[in-house]
Amino acid sequence: MTTRDRQDALIRHMRRNGTTTVATLAHQVGASRRTILRDIAALRDAGFVIDSEPGRGGGLALDTRSVQTTPRLTVPEVFALLISVASMRAAGNLPFANLADAGLAKIEKALPSDKLRDLRRLLDCLYIGTLAPQIDISNLGQMSPNLLSAFEHAFLKRLQMRFDYSDAKGARTSRRVEPHAMLILPPIWYLVAWDPMRNGFRHFRMDRIRAPEHVEGSSFLPRHVTFGADIRPVQHPQG
Template sequence: MLETSARLLRLLSLLQAHREWSGADLAERLGVTARTVRRDVDRLRELGYPVNASPGTGGGYQLGAGARLPPLLLDDDEAVAVAVGLRTAAGQGIEGIGESSVRALAKLEQVLPDRLRHRVSALNAFTVPMLRDGPPVSPVEPALLTELAHLCRDAERLRFEYRTHEGVAGRRTVEPHRLVCTERRWYLVAWDVDREDWRTFRVDRITPKPPHGPRFTPREGPAEDLAAHVSRGVSTRAYATHSAVRLLVPLHEAAERVSPSAGTLEPDGEHACVLRSGAPNLDVMVVHIMLLGLPFEVLEPAGLTEAVRTLRDRLDAALERSTARPAAG
């Protein structure tokens, strides 16, 4: 029994590795007869793995998409979550992770039932990555993500309750356009029907209120680069105070310190770049810039230079008091 189980796992691995195998090739790889291969294929089918067979000399065996998930101990939402996680990891650019994630995703998508493959496909087609390393926060239910992706794909209006940063809840009706994901949050870019303007909503603050609809004619998006558009919105436009500073380091070096949700970077020659960001007030802005640990010069607003000078004077005074104090004996 153990030998048979091991052979079935080996057969399943071979079927997942290539699109199609001839019976003779499988028999040679497994060290069994063609008849045993046919019996093992039947066992896999009984377990729920959809294996298609093509008759004739040019035929063979192929792992197809079935009407239900094979026994992977995953329910529908878990399967979607795994597929989304693998695709996100594949695009992260982490050494050794991307290629493995692509292979694993290809195997998973081969056996996803049609209903789940369509959900994952919609989510991928209507999601724009804005990724950077960092711990994930603000978890979102996979079912909510796929529901929003479907509405983007099918051009159906969405009604939902939305909680603001202050915790105030209100009703919104929008025409959903795209989902944008960062390393920390998911955002929905949509046309707000009541405000007649584009808005960006944090998905973890959205509670859908069906029924959805009616259908609408999709609009041209608010920007060609949606990731940059959302980055500007969450890092700058959302705040009362805006600033621009020149960081005296190359763009790639600054990008290691500045996440897309903290500000936007623009190249400024070979050895500098411009950081645009927002904050509740100038004092917070100064602290935010100082914590980057990078040399900089203020471009705007003029009041930011004075705020930097004030902080410098406070630090100088603190240093003078500290050095003037007698050392503890």
């Protein structure tokens, strides 16, 4: 969460909720009161009109008439939206998915061509099933926050991914694989990847993937990639 992201979140929250307070915002974005006050000052500096009332019953309120900015979405953001819509379609809610799709199409049109190319490649590797697999989902875990970004980064740049995996019996192994596809069989998500150590394709339940605890040669990792996209290039089959 960069400064900029946090400030975006503040604006979003104020847009949605109307009047709010510094304490509320601080709790919302997980920052201190002091930081929020600094952000508010920065946002005012950037042109946002934010009314404030001191005293009991006071608070902050964004004047929504004030600023209009062009949205600039990143590839993972659009990809996440696409996944949302696609999985809703898979759940059978077609009419709504179609409407959302129309909106997405417009967004895609506004993407620069190279981003669009990335997006198409990501879409090509995404499979969404309609029927839930007949398996026990009582111990369905939480997916790690950075997994989608890490997948996108590694897949597009043809890098390997490193992570720790717990199989159905709870045995933890450390993996280094080449990501090839994402398979969604609601509510289970799978990563399909080539495991060069085992010389074969493997499915990994994404809720069982964790960031690697001990990364050898961690100095090779860009700091923002949590799942250890490696610098070693991958021989992908498709062009």
